Amino acid sequence: MPVEERKPLSVMSKICYGLGGLATEIYWSVLGAYTNIFLVEIAQLPPLFGTSVVFGGRAMDAICNFILGPLIDRTDTRWGKLKPWILGAGLLVAPVYILLWYVPDVGSEGKLVWYIVLSIILMFAKTALNVSSRTYVMFLSPDSLERDSATAYRGIFSFVGITAAVAIHGQIVGAYSQAQIDPCAISNDTGATNGTNGTMDNAFLAEVKTGYLVSAGVVSVIVVACVIAVVFGTTELRDISKTSRQQRNQSLVKMLRAVWTFRPNVIMLMIFFCVQMILFVLLGAAVLYVQYGMDLPDQIHNSMLAFAVSAVISVPVVGKIVARFGKRITFMCCQLALIPTSLALQFLPSRSAVAVLIICVLLGMSGSAGLFVPWTMLSDVIDDYSLRTGRRLDTWFFSMALSVLSLTATVGLGLTTITLEIGGYKAGACFQPESVGTSLRMLVSIVPAAFALICVGLIWKYPITEDRRRDIKEELENRKTPSEEDHTLNKEGWEGSNGDVLHPGYGDVAGILKTSNEDEVLLSPESDLSVLVECKETIL
Structure with missing residues (x-):
């Protein structure tokens, strides 16, 4: 019997799919920007303990990608392949995320165990949610243009998630951080800095801890609401999900070899590493850089908000440029623009709030392409592989890309804590040595610029040009x-x-x-x- 012609993917379906990006980014952005400062200042762990928490959780994240990818690929239920994972993982993330911001009274070693265990559980749920929701775009529509459009919606909502994370977490925690009980603010007003360095008292810490927990509760409610929207607001194409059944009996090693040796994907994974290294270094050290490198603790939330808002506004503009000039050229230009912008962070004069806000806006504009253009390029890689081999390995490609992102997050956030250790950071102290600010300046300027330059060379070697992409689309449509x-x-x-x-x-x-x-x-x-x-x- 003739097949009923598929309807175009509706705007509402794209919005609901995009909300999946908000669900993952809103809590991931808070973790990326505030984990370091929370562990060393609020939980008062030594910097090396904080590094252990970061590396332990992120290492588990990378391992989970290799475990959950095959499991998700072999899933086939009456509710679909990916929807059960999206819903289950989203419901697990919420309570674990709240517990992660709780500070138990069990000593430094006990806190270390507490945060490592919770980080491992959170990374398991986060990986399941990320792999399933990212791969889901391949099951929304067989048309590459519709998938690119849905990915752009997800990119917009991802930056909305970053903006919401900064606004919600910053405002709530700020409301609980009252200056009248802040011993650091008191000693600064009285000039009591003669060779002494006060520490944060219990009353101040108790208020801030409450603020972190309230923020975590609000964020968790938003995550659950977005996950429900993805599950019940979109339709998973079952005929597409059936095409991966042929891989069920294939060995893990064979499938991994197929993904890791496919040349366009190898280059794509290296691009992901460079782009995400830039993002995680900037996000992981941004709060500390503004506070200690620029001596502007009162501008932390404004700076993060300026970055996120400019990125959200820039995504539709970048999308139009992509439609006009193609993905490779647009993405390459954005990375080239990022190099001088990040280097400028090294030379900004201290306590220059206007300069910081301007640079944050420019970073948001040039970095906006990083959250959605590489994912549309990965969609092309999957189509190219399907055309060449006749097999679909959608979940495997996305899970391997996310494993690279997990590795990048581990290295990026680990660099921040190591930089603090090298700079002589003192946990719980009101004032830090000048070397801390100097180390942070070098981290947020040199590292992003270097990886942006490497990324430009990789994009130049990326084999799927616009002509090749059109050929892939035409050949797949003819099949x-x-x-x-x-x-x-x-x-x-x-x-x-x-x-x-x-x-x-x-x-x-x-x-x-x-x-x-x-x-x-x-x-x-x-x-x-x-x-x-x-x-x-x-x-x-």
């Missing part, structure tokens, strides 16, 4: 989708929708079934049905 026929016939024999030959060698049967009017041919007296009898006996 029959898996839902058109459960089985097709070729000259080699009867093939299933997964490409496996069920019975070879019956080219004459193929000729009969490929006739325009199959029913009349099969029932006509001239048809030789003996070959079908032989086929049946052979199969049985």
Whole structure:
């Protein structure tokens, strides 16, 4: 029977899919920007303990990508392949995220164990949510342009998530950080800095801890609401999900080799590493840089907000530039613009609030492409692989990309805590040595600029040009989708929708079934049905 023509992907479906980006970014941005300062100042862990928490959680994140990718790929339920994972992971993230901001009274070693265990659990849920929600775009539509549009929506909502994270967390925690009970503010007003360095008292810490927990509760409610929108506001195409069933019996090593040795994907993974290294270094050290490198603790939330708002506004502009000049050229120009902008962080005069806000706006504009253009490029890589091999490994490609991101987060956030240790950071102290600010300036300027330059070279080598992308789209459209026929016939024999030959060698049967009017041919007296009898006996 003829296949019903698919309707174009609606704007509402794109919005609901995009909310998945908000769900992951709103809590991930708070973790990326405030984990270091929370562990060393509020939880009062030594910097090396903070590094252990960061590395322990992120290492688990990378491992989970290798575990959960195959599990998700083999999932097939009446509710779909990915929706059960999106809903389950989203509901698990919320309570664990709240507990992560609780400070138990168990000593430094006990706190270390507490945060490592919770980080591992959170990373498991976060990985499941990220892999399933990221891969979900491939199951929304078979059309690459519609998927690119949905990915752009997710990019916009990702930056909305960053903005919301900065606004919600910053305002709530700021409301609980009252200056009248802040011993650091008191000693500064009275000038009591003669060779002494006060520490934060219990009353101040108790208020700030409460603020972190309230913020975590609000963020968790938003995460759950967004996850529900993704699950119930979109439709997962089941005919597409069926195409990955053929991989169930393949070995893990074979599947990993297929993904890691596909040349366009190798270059794409290196691009992901560079782009995310820039993002995680900037986000992980931004709060500390503004506070200690620029001596502007009162401008922390404004600076983060300026970065996020400018990025949100820039995403539609970058999308139009991509449509006009292509992904490679647009992305390359954005990375080139990022180099002088990040280097400027090294030379900004201290306590210059206007200069900090201007640079944050420019960083948001040049960095906006990093949260959605690489993911649209990965979609092209998956289509190219499907065209070349006839197999779909959507979940595997996305899970490997996310494993690279996990590795990058580990290195990026770890660099921040190591920089604090090198600079001589003192946990809980009201005033830090000048060397801390100097170390942070070097981190947020030199490292992003270096990786942006490397990224430019990788994009230049990226093999999927705009012409190649159009060719891939045309060839895939010319192919029959898996839902058109459960089985097709070729000259080699009867093939299933997964490409496996069920019975070879019956080219004459193929000729009969490929006739325009199959029913009349099969029932006509001239048809030789003996070959079908032989086929049946052979199969049985």
